[in-house]
Amino acid sequence: MAITRLTDIITVFDSKWTYGDVKFGYDGEVNQDHDTQYPLMLVNPPESIMPVVYDGREEYSFEINFYNLYSQAAQSVVTLQKRWDNLQDLSNEWLDMVLKNYQDVTVEAYLNDESIEIERIKDTKNDKLVQIKLVFTMSAFTKCFRPVSSYPSDFADLAVWLRADSGVTFDIPTKKVSAWSDKSGQANDFSQATLAKQPLREGYGGQNDKAYFGFNGTSNSLESNSSSPIVNNFTIFEVSNIKSRESSVYGYYDNNGVTIEVGITDDFEYRAKITKEVGMELEVDNSTNILGKNHIGILKKYADTIDLHYYDSLNSTLSSDTNGAFPQELQFDIQKFHIGSFDGTVRHLDGEVQEVIIYNRALSDSEIADVRGYLNLKYKIY
Numbered sequence: 564m565a566i567t568r569l570t571d572i573i574t575v576f577d578s579k580w581t582y583g584d585v586k587f588g589y590d591g592e593v594n595q596d597h598d599t600q601y602p603l604m605l606v607n608p609p610e611s612i613m614p615v616v617y618d619g620r621e622e623y624s625f626e627i628n629f630y631n632l633y634s635q636a637a638q639s640v641v642t643l644q645k646r647w648d649n650l651q652d653l654s655n656e657w658l659d660m661v662l663k664n665y666q667d668v669t670v671e672a673y674l675n676d677e678s679i680e681i682e683r684i685k686d687t688k689n690d691k692l693v694q695i696k697l698v699f700t701m702s703a704f705t706k707c708f709r710p711v712s713s714y715p716s717d718f719a720d721l722a723v724w725l726r727a728d729s730g731v732t733f734d735i736p737t738k739k740v741s742a743w744s745d746k747s748g749q750a751n752d753f754s755q756a757t758l759a760k761q762p763l764r765e766g767y768g769g770q771n772d773k774a775y776f777g778f779n780g781t782s783n784s785l786e787s788n789s790s791s792p793i794v795n796n797f798t799i800f801e802v803s804n805i806k807s808r809e810s811s812v813y814g815y816y817d818n819n820g821v822t823i824e825v826g827i828t829d830d831f832e833y834r835a836k837i838t839k840e841v842g843m844e845l846e847v848d849n850s851t852n853i854l855g856k857n858h859i860g861i862l863k864k865y866a867d868t869i870d871l872h873y874y875d876s877l878n879s880t881l882s883s884d885t886n887g888a889f890p891q892e893l894q895f896d897i898q899k900f901h902i903g904s905f906d907g908t909v910r911h912l913d914g915e916v917q918e919v920i921i922y923n924r925a926l927s928d929s930e931i932a933d934v935r936g937y938l939n940l941k942y943k944i945y
Contacts, residue, residue, distance in 0.1 A: 567671045567703040572623065573606060579660040580604045582653055593630065593692075601692075602631040602653060613705075621705040622675065626698050629654045633685060633693035643693070647683045650695045658697070672703035712940075713933035715800075715920045721747045722792040723921035725902070728774040731764050738763040740776060743785055743902075751792045751921075753785040753902060760784060762903060762916075769917050770802070770857040771943040776903070780807055780913025784904035791815050791900035793823070793923060795892055798863045800920040800934055801825070802942055806855055807913040814905035817898040824905050825862055825871075826912070827853060833880075835862045835871045839893055845869045847884040859935055859944050865925035866891045874935070876945050917942060 577585050583602040586592065593605060605628040611621050631650050633643070658674075665672045678700040687694045715724050723745050730744030739761040742754040755761045762776045762783040769775030778784070793815070803812050811826035822838040831854040836846040845864070849871060861872035867889040873880045902919060904911045918938065926934070939945060 566705060568705060569609070569623070572672060572701065572703060575661055575664050576604075576606055576627075579664065580657050582657075590628065593628075602629060602650060604629055604654075604657070619704050619706055620702050623701050623703065624698070625701060626696065627654070629695040629697065630687070630692040633691065643685060646693045647695065650693060651681065654695050654697050658699075672701050675700040675702055713937050715934055715937065716747070718922065718926065718930050718934065720923040721920070722749055722797075722923045723747055723751045723919065725753065725919040726774075727764065727769070727776050727917045728766075731774075733764040738765065740764045740785070749792065752788045753900075754788055755783075755785050769915055769942075770804070771941070773917055773942060775915040775917045777915055778903040778912040780810065780911050782911060784907050784911060785902045786907055787900040789899070791896050791898060792921060793895040793900065795894055796865045796923075796925045797895075798861065798922040798924070798926040798931065799825070800918070800938060801860045802858070802917040802919075802938055802944070803860065803912075803914055804855065804857045805853060805912065805914040808854075809910050810912045810914060811901075811903075811905040811910040812860070812912055812914075812916065813900065813902045813919065814910070815895050815898065815900050816906040817895075819897070821893060821895060821897070822905075823862075823895055824910075825860060826905075826910060833858075833860060833871065833873045835869060837864060837869060837889075839890055843886065843889050845884050845886055845889055847871045847882040849873045849880040849882050851878050851880055857942070857944055859938050859942075861931060861935065863925050863931070872931070872935075874939070874945050879945070 573587055584600045585604050587606045589607060607626040609623040609625045611623045613621050629650050633646050662674055680698040682696040684694040715721055724747040725743050726746060730746055731740060732742035733740045739758060741761060742752065745751040760782050762778045764776055766774050801812050805827045808827055808829050811824055813825055815823040820840050825835045828834045828848055831852045833849040833853045838844045847869060851873060856875040858873060858875040863870040867887055868883060868885040871882045901907050902916060
């Protein structure tokens with residue numbers, strides 16, 4: 564059964580009221596807008612309870628107010644009772660269409676029995692309106708609190724867990740980020756001391772209206788406070804949006820020529836490359852234009868093979884590369900790891916990053932699916 568959020572219900576409410584204006588707010592706000600197209604429907608923010616949390620259903624107590632103009636001079640022509648009846652007819656028709664929206668094989672939301680209350684009010688607000696107040700309870704499947712959700716910390720060898728919505732040190736007026744705390748418990752924190760190189764932290768406006776870091780494509784990057792936490796085999800998840808070529812979401816480079824890099828090609832394809840030296844490379848593109856697309860990217864390295872997973876709202880790809888000459892026990896823990904550039908000096912990311920998760924081993928297919936599911940549930944990528 565699909566999860567239904569308050570936003571989803573209000574979107575249905577809005578779409579089914581086709582007679583005048585719709586507002587989501589409180590009664591007092593009706594007085595603030597005198598350019599309203601009546602009849603008006605005002606949806607008050609609901610209260611809710613979860614009577615049985617393991618059922619996963621949330622009961623929303625809605626108060627919906629319907630307003631229309633009513634002139635006292637017209638009472639001899641249009642009685643007050645008739646105006647109330649007309650307004651109630653519209654509200655009944657609206658509610659009927661809302662309920663029909665949820666008549667499916669899988670019922671996502673329904674009206675609780677015996678929950679409708681109707682109140683009739685006149686001469687309300689500055690415009691001397693006639694009003695119908697409709698109060699009812701709807702039940703919707705919002706969250707099952709059984710321990711079935713998977714989180715990155717549920718799986719062994721979690722080395723780095725960076726979230727744009729948690730553990731961020733930034734200057735409030737400028738939004739510049741100086742530190743990003745690791746939530747894995749391994750203290751693999753990232754930072755940037757140079758003001759001109761600090762990305763911006765936005766508290767909302769990213770994919771699914773979540774927090775994100777904005778990188779400017781010329782100088783912004785973050786680096787691990789200590790050496791890269793990656794030893795040998797690994798799995799890296801990232802949620803980002805790349806907005807121009809020559810951009811790397813993350814990277815690693817040491818003096819021996821050992822590299823890790825994930826970013827975008829000149830053809831706007833998602834690319835991963837791991838190098839020991841010339842001729843000892845693992846490299847793969849996903850053959851999909853990813854420019855400007857919010858996505859989940861996953862790089863898995865095991866022995867002499869890499870898998871590159873990519874997911875956006877329309878595409879899902881899996882590409883692999885194997886090189887028998889690649890040294891299977893190569894390590895990546897000599898220099899620092901970078902987010903927002905290849906090595907802190909070149910191929911800076913022009914785009915946004917919302918989350919980065921690193922495991923110090925190659926996860927199984929089922930584990931990858933679970934972590935990806937956590938990310939998709941949070942960011943609604945696909």
